[in-house]
Amino acid sequence: MELIVAIGIGVLTTCGVFLLLRPRTFQVIIGLCLLSYAVNLFIFGMGRLRLDAAPVLDGGSADISHYTDPVPQALVLTAIVIGFAMTALFLVVLLAARGLTGTDHVDGREH
Secondary structure, eight states, rough: HHHHHHHHHHHHHHHHHHHTTTBBBHHHHHHHHHHHHHHHHHHHHHTOOEEEEESSSSSSSSOGGGGOOOHHHHHHHHHHHHHHHHHHHHHHHHHHHHHHHHOOBSSSSSO
16 A cells, blocks of 8 residues: 555656646646645655544543554645645736736747
8 A cells, every 4th residue: 555655646746847847837837736736645644544543532541652643634634725725826827927928838938
């Protein structure tokens, strides 16, 4: 399972970097989204998978290794919300820049 997640993170990162290097603005935005998904999966994967573990402390056991770590889940949830807001902002900037310049190339020139 870990190998599949690692390969998925690698593929998302590779595709994101490839799209970031493209000349069109929309492809750059999609590349940033893919990179943010890869980082979210990486952070979520760092929280290690625990089966049949309580998500919060219930007062029964003082050993913290019996519980699931909620911090990676909270970080990923926050990153998803911030990524959505960032994507919306980039799309508005894309539309404004295309309206002003008439092109969607990053450097402003058609090739």
